[in-house]
Amino acid sequence: MSRENIKADLCIIGAGAAGLVTAAGAAMLGRKVVLFEAREMGGDCLNYGCVPSKAILAAAHAAHTVRSAAKLGVKAGEPAIDLPAVMAHVRDAIDAIEPNDSQERFEGLGVRIIREWARFTSQDTVESDSVVVKAKRFVIASGTRARIPHLTGLSDIPYLTNETIWQLDTLPRHLFILGGGPIGCELGQAFARLGAKVTILEANRLLGQFEPEHVETVRSALLADGIRIIEGWGVERFERADDAITITMPDGEAIDASHVLVAAGREPVFDTLGLEAAGVEAGVTGIRCDDRLRTANKRIYAAGDIAGKGALTHLAGWHGSVILRNLYYGVPTKQSSNPIPGCVYTSxxxxxxxxxxxxxxxxxxxxxxxxxxxxxxxxxxxxxxxxxxxxxxxxxxxxxxxxxxxxxxxxxxxxxxxxxxxxxxxxxxxxxxxxxxxxxxxxxxxxxxxxxxxxxxxxxxxxxxxxxxxxxx
Missing domain, CATH: 3.30.390.30 (FAD/NAD-linked reductase, C-terminal dimerisation domain)
Incomplete structure (x- = not known):
């Protein structure tokens, strides 16, 4: 089968925040833009991250407000939790925001959308199953995925990640969370306040990137929600028996759980991109690029999580702006020139x-x-x-x-x-x-x-x- 040949000003791989901001801006400036996305438009944030997590937290915090209303003189009692209805609220939130990131919107802006996997075949060419794209400039915005640690027995159990947890239709009896960063703490509190038993295991220190005294404020709330927090420990092994999962700790303690959520950090997604053909270097934190997001191949930029500068949606959007400023406005801009906030949406x-x-x-x-x-x-x-x-x-x-x-x-x-x-x-x-x-x-x-x-x-x-x-x- 012959493939279509396309010449473009800008070719982008990945339709998350970084890719979409860059694509929209370039297209509105009259540039010919091609955007590859083989999975969901909107990337991790819309479909598996920021939006669904904040939606489920809204439900969880509402349940907590009902439980704690008595301190303000309002007696409501224990709320009834309907998890399918909660998950429907999560999906409604995604559906309401999805048009902003949709293929239809970006095609309306003049962006050519290719819903296929893309790979570099030379320093100025990207190919997929149906097209070959030669472009003046490229942006790699392929993002990250959940890092799955090499722990004994983990691959033998049906673990959850931030992508698959939204498929649950019944409340976990006991949710064991591997990782005490923002994802682990947010989802841990959400499911605890919705009625699940929750254990959070963090190999180092809970929310280690934040001020220790402020973390104690969050820790106190998580403990008050009934969450067990284990810090400074690993896991000896995971074992599955019928509908239960046993987590054996180094001291011999056996923890019985119904579900395991892996939230032990993120890893860059570039294994299918053909970076060697493009002359682009990468490592464990992502694609190597300078402060203007240029890679070793100066016609190729990296943006968003894959750039290894941080894993935040608003940072990814800023990266898109940085690239547009440098390429099409002649305004030399460094990605580090703007302070970037970081938040944890626990309560x-x-x-x-x-x-x-x-x-x-x-x-x-x-x-x-x-x-x-x-x-x-x-x-x-x-x-x-x-x-x-x-x-x-x-x-x-x-x-x-x-x-x-x-x-x-x-x-x-x-x-x-x-x-x-x-x-x-x-x-x-x-x-x-x-x-x-x-x-x-x-x-x-x-x-x-x-x-x-x-x-x-x-x-x-x-x-x-x-x-x-x-x-x-």
Whole structure:
């Protein structure tokens, strides 16, 4: 069978956030764009990650609100959980968002969509079963998949991943989660609040990329939800017997589970891409590329999770913007030029942007100062009866904002205040300037920033100056 030959300005492999942002922008600029996607349009985020996980968390948090309403004087009792209805809500959320990422929309923008696997056959050519594409530039945005560790017996059991867990139609009796990162903690809390017994095993430290004191806030909530957390341990072996799975720990303890979810990190997807023919190098973290996302073959870029710069949907979208700026606007842009927030959507949640305190002190030593403001001293949190967590600012010389960290309700939205300021290169002084509505949790950031200036604003010199002005008037 002969294949169609296509010449394009830009050829993209992967229709996740990075690929779609790049494709849409290039097409709207009048470029001829070809986009390959053999699986689902929208990639991992829409179909298996961000969207379904937040949808099931919404149901789980609603159940928790019913259970805990008595503390506010509202007695509701134990909620009835209908898991098929919950999963229908998850699918409805995906279906509602899907048109934004659909083949029809992108074809309407002028993008040629090829729903096939693609591979490089030379440094400027990509082929699939039905087409051969020669292009001036390429973007590899093939993403990542769940990393399956080599553990005895794991391949012999019907384990779940973030892709397959959405197929459940009955609540797990006991969900054993391998991995205590954001995916493990979010899905662990979701299923615990929906009524399942949950155990989370983390080989290192729970949510190890976040501020330790803020992680303790989340840990307390997970424990209160009845989740067992095991840290600093591996697994000796997995065994299957009838409908049960036995997890044997190094100390000999046998844990009986009905389901196992593997959430032990991600691995890049490039094994079918023919990278050697393209002159592109890759490693365990992804495709090797510079800060402008260019690979060893300067006509080929990497974007999103596969670029090894982080695994976040909004980062992938930013990568698409970086490539468009460099290729079609003549604006040299580095992917590291914008601070990228990271969030965990448990309840309470976590948000961080910039450096942790440890990383800042390792880099700048005693030039670093830290200011915190707890939610138990925030009027909105007190009124809501939810005072867990708080805000932490990590500051450098001259009040430069090195990092902002939030733990607590609506942490993700509160962190956005800092993201705007940091993106503009602002200092801690800029966090004190806005007039914020009262009462809001966002005030905690302003209060923390104001606390940084208290020694100056209310110090000896300020008092002497106030006394002088008072005497003069």
């Amino acid at each position: 309470p949640g976590l948000a961080q942007i910039g450096l942790t305190e440890k990383r800042a002190r390792d880099a700048q030593g005693d030039k670093v100062s830290v200011i915190a403001w707890p939610f138990h001293d925030n009027d909105r949190a007190i009124a809501e009866g939810d005072t867990a967590g708080g805000v932490k600012l990590v500051l450098g010389k001259g009040g430069k904002i090195l990092g902002v960290h939030v733990a607590g309700a609506r942490a993700d939205d509160i962190g956005a205040l800092a993201a705007v300021t940091m993106a503009k290169g602002g200092s801690v002084r800029d966090l004190t300037s806005p007039v914020l509505a009262y009462p809001t949790r966002g005030e905690a950031i302003k209060r923390a920033a104001g606390k940084h200036f208290e020694p100056v604003v209310f110090g000896p010199f300020a008092k002497a100056w106030a006394a002088l002005l008072s005497a003069m008037h």
